Amino acid sequence: HANPTIGQSLRQAVVWLALWLAPVAALLLIAGQGSVFTQIATFFSTMAVVTFGGAYAVLAYVAQQAVENYHWLQPKEMLDGLGMAETTPGPLIMVLQFVGFMGAYRHPGMLSPLLAGTLGGLLATWVTFIPCFLWIFLGAPFIERMRG
Template identity: 35%
Template sequence: MAGLAGIAWTFLKIGMIFFGGGYVLVPLLHRLMVDEYGWLSLKEFLDGVALSQLTPGPLAMLATFSGFRAGGFAGGLVATIAIFLPCTLLMLAISSRYEKFRSMELIRKCLDGILPAVVGLVAAAAFNLGMTSLSAPPDFLLLFAGMALLQFTRISPMVVILGAGAIGYLFSF
């Protein structure tokens, strides 16, 4: 069981770089939670990623799950607070100056430069998840069917996730 201070410090550091959407954190969370600290097994990590998609703030909820596995209820609470604390403080600090920051050329150029990195990190996360969870033809069939449904229909992602889970469950028999 990890100490609460260690959990807090780990998720505070992650929270400091948590921008661009949660998927940019998947490779980092995988390395820390599975490989480095051993707080989660690979299966638990993948299950946590899948289940977190059913909640608001999906991958931040993976922090709650990881913190819980590392330190019980208190660990989950500490991990959740720590991952959200930096962005909350940043928003409180800059929200009153939003219009001024939005019009600054330097800020716009920095954000334009960050965007390709975020896209690359999301692609890396998708690749890492695919390498660990796509192992049989039915897995690829579900992947492409889900992508097609999301791209060409107005079906809710929640329905696609739940449907894929149900089909995966049926394939397990």
């Protein structure tokens, strides 16, 4: 059985928070709030923390924000992304990568659109799923102890 300590939990929290928030903070400092990469990092980080209810609940929120608020995609393109998710395994990650790719592809700044899109898709994936590992590694030892 796991015997978690406060020290172990704090170390896990520091590691996973640094992995998650260091790129976000670096983007804020280097690129500023107006950068599409900063917007992707902060939006998907927020989404990772405040959304519950499975992929379909998250995708509705992402679709609304990506189309209506950030204008990263046109409504038809978002439907294409959702359709792609329905035909492949892993609907959440596929659509989030697609949205991150399209957002950065449309607003590449000084980068080529393809490079910017690729980085946007990777960034969306990173800031969406690193918080999951934070919650797992922070909470799993306590859940295991309760189970025992």
